[in-house]
Amino acid sequence: MIVKKLRLQKGWSQEQLSQLSGLSIRTIQRIEKGQQPGLESLKSLAAVFELSITDLQGDTDMTTHDMEEKSAYAVSSEEQLAFYRVRKIRGFYAHLMQYCVIIPVLFGINLFTNPSYIWAFWPMLGWGIGLVFHALRVFNIIKLFGPEWEKKQVEKQLGRKL
Known part of the structure; x- marks a missing residue:
């Protein structure tokens, strides 16, 4: 590191x-x-x-x-946590770029092969929902089951009061 x-x-x-x-x-x-x-x-x-x-x-x-x-060269725990968070954010952006490239390709294939039925909408919808959940997890928008919850549960399991 x-x-x-x-x-x-x-x-x-x-x-x-x-x-x-x-x-x-x-x-x-x-x-x-x-x-x-x-x-x-x-x-x-x-x-x-x-x-x-x-x-x-x-x-x-x-x-x-x-x-x-x-x-001066040692990697602190805060820096390790920052590296971890940056990797998570980079993973999300890679996921987003894949979505932005592949979904238009699917629509192109759909319109070229069967323009009467737009089936590419379904992968766009399903993958889009997965992408939204990925963003929620990476950017901690909804803190459901986050670090605070985990800490409370550990304290509860150990029988300690917060």
Whole structure:
């Protein structure tokens, strides 16, 4: 995850980091998702970010000075939550783009093959309803069964009062 933070701080895309480091885009994606990189990958990334390999690995045996320096690169829980939320929003927009491309194609096929009956309305309606629910979940418009509800239920199960 530290690689993703460093990459975003530099304003680089995964493709740009791939070109600079000599690693494949897929390798960059795996490392950013938490898979442990090999020594050669670490060397390449350390060279690109101008850091030592131990800074990228997150060595636990650090002095106070090293800890202060490392804290600038550490990914906090808030940042992890922000990354998670951004991934959810990106997923929604990808879903929306698919809808905006495929539904007109379906209407085109419908009008070309059988213009007397507009059957493409039904996939548009069903998929549109799914898209609305996806938006409600991603943007927390309706907070039914959201984090607050979960917290209350956990406290209830543990027999604690809020």
